[in-house]
Amino acid sequence: MTPPPNFRCFDSEEDRFFVFGSFVGADRCQYNNVYDHLLQKWFLVTYAESMGPSRTTCGDEDSNPISDENVIKDLACRACKMCNHNVLSRDKGGSWHTAQDLNADLTRTIVFDRYTDPPSDAIRIEALPITGAVAPSTYVVGQWVSIYKPIASFDGVPRTRTAINFLQKSRGHPHINPLDRVVIDAAGNIRGYTVPFLPMGTLEERRTLRSDWFLQLAKTADEINFTYKTVHCDLFPRNMLVGSSEELRLIDFDQVGTLSFATPDFDASCVLCSVYEAVTKRPSHSGYIDLTINAVDRVNGWVKHLLNPNTPWSAANGVTLDIDPRELRDFICRWKEERQNVKYSWRAFVDGEKCRRHTSTSFTAALARCR
DSSP, X not given: OOOOOOSGGGSSHHHHEEEEEXXXXXXXXXXXXXXXXXXXXXXXXXXXXXXXXXXXXXXXXXXXXXOHHXXXXXXXXXXXXXXXXXXXXXXXXXXXXXXXXXGGOGGGGOOOOBOOSOGGGEEEGGGOOXXXXXXXXXXXXXXXXXXXXXXXXXXHHHHHHHHHHHHHHTTTOTTBOOOOEEXXXXXXXXXXXXXXXXXXXXXXXXXXXXXXXXXXXXXXHHIIIIISOOOOSOOSGGGEEEOTTSOEEEXXXXXXXXXXXXXXXXXXXXXXXXXXXXXXXXXTTTTOOOTTSOHHHHHHHHXXXXXXXXXXXXXXXXXXESSOHHHHHHHHHXXXXXXXXXXXXXXHHHHHHHTSOOSOHHHHHHHHHTO
8 A cells, every 4th residue: 555645755955955056146145046845945045255155256265165065954954944934144153044035936037838728637736735745846746646747947947848748749658657737827827747646666666577668668769759759868767657557657758859969869778778777776877977978978878888798787686577687688789779770660670579589488478569
């Protein structure tokens, strides 16, 4: 039985608070915009001149800013006591003060999209009974009825619109978690959306895995790339859920098409990474993510590492899979390569695979079902 929803995922200060930006004003004070996922509220945390030099300009005088970590620690122990105040300030003497400033709420400066679709597909934000959260900006509605993804910052508007557009276009797809409702405010602005809650967990969490989920993943990646003609851009186990009928369901389409330089092969590379991460419970990036290079080159580097003969593909302790992980890896590699052929089709590829000798009878049966 699924336990009641709660907000325990925000017990960690790192998960609860997000420092969106910091700058030093003409008054030499440091200003920090911080979002509190638990209270769903923007704060402005300021430090007097002597407390925090600039983090954005060069020179010895600016080498010791107040770090994001310390900003979060200062706010964490005071946020729940501030009532309707949203500004936390530290003066030169080290004393703390609070105040209310409507301009500290960054959502007031966002130009939201207007909702123009059928009223039956929308729900007012005040009608959402938020009862818990599963991750930052991912809230539970009711007793696990649905999941609400709100817009909290500027870049959330185009991403939410992209996700809504894609989910509307892909309605009825058996392996895409569908759009439930578009969430709007009193002025008719889009403030987020909801999707159905799926209780069976993500592939990141699950210890019992089935090969047909990975077949469904590859086939759905094909349909996203070649039928809907876009790129998911974030196909990783955390965005793969298991539905009530034990089918794979993809979620989190906020980044669909956002990487202008990403091709369908990017999604295929992510599928290979997902197989590795789900089975071994180890990250594809070996614990280090190089943010100085673009996402495509980064993932290509991960794939090169995964295909190194010295990289182990054995299942993690307690993880079961109905096929040898290396055999599944080789299948995904053949699929990834075959997709480069202009005459490629999923059905023809699977028909060719059915003629191969596979050690797993359940995988052979899954191939027949996933044609």
